[in-house]
Amino acid sequence: MSFDPKNYAKYEFFTISALSEGVAHVQYTNPKTLNAYTNQNWRDYGEIMTRLDKEEDISVIVISSGVARAFSSGLNIKEGAMTMKFDGATEKERLAKFEEFIVEFQNACTVPARISTPTVGILNGINYGLAIDLASAYSIRIGVEGARFSIAEVNIGIAADMGSLQRMPGIVNNKSKLFQHALLGDVFDAKEALEMGYLSTVVDSVDKGLELAGAWGARMAQAPQWAIKGTKKHIQDILSGKSTDEGLADIAKYNAENIMRVMKL
Template sequence: MSAYKAFRVELADKIAHVVINRPEKVNAMSADFWTEIVEIFNWIDTNDEVRVVVISGAGKHFSSGIDLMMLAQVGNQLGKDPGRNADVLRRKILELQASFNAVDACRKPVLAAIQGYCLGGAIDLISACDMRYSTLDAQFSIKEIDMGMAADVGTLQRLPRIIGDGMMRELAYTGRTIGGEEARSIGLVNRTFVDEAALLDGVFGIAREIASKSPIAIRGTKKMIGYMRDHRVDDGLEYVAVWNANMLQSPDLRIAMAAHMSKQKPEFAD
């Protein structure tokens, strides 16, 4: 693993811990953040030793969202021609979208552990994760509306599938802040914890449970869930039949069944 400017990455017990590591800047998403996260998740996706991912923020907060200094740098690239400005902005937006697409497309489950601020672009990030967990005092807000813009890096596309269309609209139109308990009640987070220590302990416990399962079965399950976002039920049934016609030939199935019958813990190859 390389040294990163915006992240700290650790691998232990088949769990990759990806930490947004700019606590002095409230973990704001700098230019380095957007390029490094793609590199990190490409490494995770191709490393068979990694079975599950936990993403968290160093310090008191998960992330305050996009670094305003980076936005200012983009603004400095704009000139007097609206057409050329539009081309610059479109390419930059697509580049940022690709960063969180890398998280969404990762074959391994990604769990977000959230404390403190989770604002603006951080909502885009956690929307691309498989599951989300938070402290009770976490604060969530789709802040883009207060900046005079529409969120454009995934929140409006992914969040309705997580919390429902009506609630997403309320949060996106008002920009209001919700706490951990309301986030849990609307399904934005699966579970809340009393503090950061309990949060990380709980999330890593879930991660270890996932890591103990057949990696073939986990990847197939994630692939099927993702496929159903954009397809009909009958399409999904046909796809899982084709998928499992191949994957059920893996030794993992026999290992899992034998362990279940003998009440032993199964051990799966990477």
């Protein structure tokens, strides 16, 4: 069955469309909260990404914001973990339940890194807290002029726990800057994010970002999908901790199987 955006109509605040042939576009638009995420929102996000990865005619997923002022202002604290109710559970049971909640949240944020479909994020306006967690799992990040970034969790008294601290060390080229921004919870701009290697490029507007992502996506869609998805997977494997030797062994098996299949050897 071919990709049909209508199948994704149930997700509140998310609009799913085709940016170009083979390129899905996920847009999150919740201006009232500057694109903060409730528990339902991040669960929907993880489910959408998982479903799109299974669409046979989707080669690339582009993620953007429909809010001019923000990609995301982070987690909606009023409806997040702080509102959990434990209903008389013991301390051990409360701890286990809270840890289970955090792991579920992490798994939703991790979906773009885990799936085989490449992802491109267009990061505009405010990118605080959870926004960095989400974007750090993307294959490619495009910044928009005026974008502001913050690993902001220390400002509310917690350590970032949704992936920023685990993924950014493998992404950025300036570890001192990473420590600085993570420990201070301060704000840095798109130019600095580009210099750190967090962004691929910076464009003038979200529309320009969509144009660029669409062009890149169209090129990827024209290539054999086993090659594109295999390339994404094997880079991600190294970022996720596999050794060079393990990566070489995996790609040898992967290419041998696929080349033989394609060439009917």
